Amino acid sequence: MGRLWWCYFLLTLLINLFELRICKREQVVTPPLPILPLPTYSQLKWQQREIIMFLHFGVNTFTDREWGNGRENPQIFNPSDLDAGQWASVAAEAGVSLMILTAKHHDGFCLWPSKYTDHSVVKSPWKEGKGDVVQEFVNAASAKGIDVGLYLSPWDRHDKRYGNDFNYNEYYLAQLQELLNKYGGVREIWFDGAKDPKTKNVTYYFTEWFSMVRELQGSINIFSDAGPDVRWVGNEKGYAGDTCWSLINRSSLSIGNPNITHYLNTGDPRGTDWVPAECDVSIRKGWFWHKSESPRRLSELLDIYYNSVGRNCVLLINVPPNTNGLISDTDAHRLKEFRAAINTIFHNNLAQNCDVQVSSQRGGEEGGFGPENMLDSDHLGSYWAPSDEQEIREHWIEIRGRLRFNVVRIQEAIGLGQRIQRHEIYVDGRLMMQGTTVGYKRLHRVDGGEVEANVVRIRITKSRGLPLVSSIGLHFDPFWHSRFGMP
Numbered sequence: 001m002g003r004l005w006w007c008y009f010l011l012t013l014l015i016n017l018f019e020l021r022i023c024k025r026e027q028v029v030t031p032p033l034p035i036l037p038l039p040t041y042s043q044l045k046w047q048q049r050e051i052i053m054f055l056h057f058g059v060n061t062f063t064d065r066e067w068g069n070g071r072e073n074p075q076i077f078n079p080s081d082l083d084a085g086q087w088a089s090v091a092a093e094a095g096v097s098l099m100i101l102t103a104k105h106h107d108g109f110c111l112w113p114s115k116y117t118d119h120s121v122v123k124s125p126w127k128e129g130k131g132d133v134v135q136e137f138v139n140a141a142s143a144k145g146i147d148v149g150l151y152l153s154p155w156d157r158h159d160k161r162y163g164n165d166f167n168y169n170e171y172y173l174a175q176l177q178e179l180l181n182k183y184g185g186v187r188e189i190w191f192d193g194a195k196d197p198k199t200k201n202v203t204y205y206f207t208e209w210f211s212m213v214r215e216l217q218g219s220i221n222i223f224s225d226a227g228p229d230v231r232w233v234g235n236e237k238g239y240a241g242d243t244c245w246s247l248i249n250r251s252s253l254s255i256g257n258p259n260i261t262h263y264l265n266t267g268d269p270r271g272t273d274w275v276p277a278e279c280d281v282s283i284r285k286g287w288f289w290h291k292s293e294s295p296r297r298l299s300e301l302l303d304i305y306y307n308s309v310g311r312n313c314v315l316l317i318n319v320p321p322n323t324n325g326l327i328s329d330t331d332a333h334r335l336k337e338f339r340a341a342i343n344t345i346f347h348n349n350l351a352q353n354c355d356v357q358v359s360s361q362r363g364g365e366e367g368g369f370g371p372e373n374m375l376d377s378d379h380l381g382s383y384w385a386p387s388d389e390q391e392i393r394e395h396w397i398e399i400r401g402r403l404r405f406n407v408v409r410i411q412e413a414i415g416l417g418q419r420i421q422r423h424e425i426y427v428d429g430r431l432m433m434q435g436t437t438v439g440y441k442r443l444h445r446v447d448g449g450e451v452e453a454n455v456v457r458i459r460i461t462k463s464r465g466l467p468l469v470s471s472i473g474l475h476f477d478p479f480w481h482s483r484f485g486m487p
């Protein structure tokens with residue numbers, strides 16, 4: 001009995017020791033816990049698009065107006081060479097993966113043959129009333145592998161039901177269902193809060209509309225002043241706040257409220273909801289095409305890029321088709337230049353072949369969270385994480401090499417929450433730049449046009465929990481450089 005017991009005891013001990021060894025050897029360092037709120041899958045997809053194209057097109061294109069009054073004769077809608085394939089080609093060449101079309105603007109004229117009104121393409125001479133711009137748009141986008149979004153103006157200056165809340169909301173919802181049922185997958189739906197200033201008592205049933213959108217389109221992002229998925233940035237200049245959180249309190253937002261533009265512009269470090277901002281701006285002065293206007297200069301577009309995409313937002317750039325139904329050559333050309341410039345600037349990461357050191361790393365050298373993760377092409381899943389030991393207070397990244405650059409890029413692993421609240425950039429020991437939030441992408445342009453250095457240190461001085469950095473880059477922007485009169 002005693003011998004048997006000893007055998008059993010020794011065997012158990014051996015098995016336990018063996019298992020302990022295996023476990024120890026295979027113990028992989030876990031990822032850190034996320035910090036809420038987090039983005040949804042669709043919000044992450046949206047963020048990675050960086051640039052989205054808006055197309056304002058309708059009766060205003062033919063009346064040379066920005067806001068129609070609803071009394072336009074549908075006979076004026078007659079684009080001579082409408083070619084949605086050209087729109088999609090322009091978008092594809094600009095590296096755009098989502099296009100949003102104004103299916104209906106405030107004037108109430110529908111670009112598709114809605115069965116709930118005859119104030120539409122049906123009454124126009126275009127294709128003898130048998131055309132459907134929304135369908136052509138969707139087909140052309142699909143042929144180029146581009147996703148589609150739609151704008152359906154809540155304010156309708158044509159329909160007589162406007163002002164009678166119950167009937168009008170039924171009408172609006174009917175058209176929303178029509179659009180979201182008939183044209184396949186829609187990735188973004190765009191709502192604004194514009195109302196007739198003389199009929200202020202009109203109520204839009206946003207709760208019902210949003211619920212219906214969710215029911216009909218599973219992977220859509222809903223844009224409005226107040227989200228729920230994407231929020232307005234608070235201006236139409238294409239500029240986000242210098243501080244820009246994807247976090248905000250939805251309970252503090254309401255659609256069409258002019259008092260919240262600053263809050264929308266910066267977000268809220270204590271926000272309970274993930275509602276990142278989209279920066280809408282037109283390539284021209286107006287949203288609709290006007291003969292008298294021309295596209296912005298490349299330098300202006302680059303400023304917009306740095307202040308939107310470079311501040312944790314997505315840029316929604318409007319490129320309006322003209323009376324021929326085509327994007328003007330000047331605009332197509334400018335957009336192509338814009339994409340080429342972005343590629344020139346960011347194609348080459350000067351930090352790529354440098355020695356990159358960090359203050360600490362989660363799980364030590366073998367933990368899998370080292371600085372190399374900031375130089376790979378995965379900007380969400382792989383990231384540098386500092387050690388979570390209490391005594392470690394300093395968080396920094398150091399890049400060493402012979403460096404000549406004028407742009408610093410920092411990206412957070414936002415899938416685990418937006419964290420960084422303050423950061424500083426030292427060049428050869430001298431504080432050169434500082435900023436607050438980082439988020440999906442933060443870009444800093446160097447004052448004075450360029451800098452030469454041996455050591456660049458990025459210090460993260462304040463953060464919600466530990467900072468997690470998914471990518472860093474040092475770049476050379478020749479367009480910025482030349483603005484300082486440099487060769």
Ligand SMILES: *[C@@H]1O[C@H](CO)[C@@H](O)[C@H](O)[C@H]1NC(C)=O
Nearest residue numbers: 163164165166199201202203
């Ligand atoms: C809004 O006000 C206008 C003018 O005072 C009135 O005719 C209309 O019935 C009101 N609409 C609603 C929904 O109360």
Ligand SMILES: *[C@@H]1O[C@H](CO)[C@@H](O)[C@H](O)[C@H]1NC(C)=O
Nearest residue numbers: 253254255256257258259260
């Ligand atoms: C905006 O602020 C003004 C002044 O404080 C206030 O009178 C108005 O009611 C506010 N509007 C909204 C929609 O909250």
Ligand SMILES: *[C@@H]1O[C@H](CO)[C@@H](O)[C@H](O)[C@H]1NC(C)=O
Nearest residue numbers: 248249252263268270271272
């Ligand atoms: C947002 O909500 C959080 C949590 O309730 C709160 O701490 C914070 O103060 C709110 N922000 C604002 C601007 O009210």
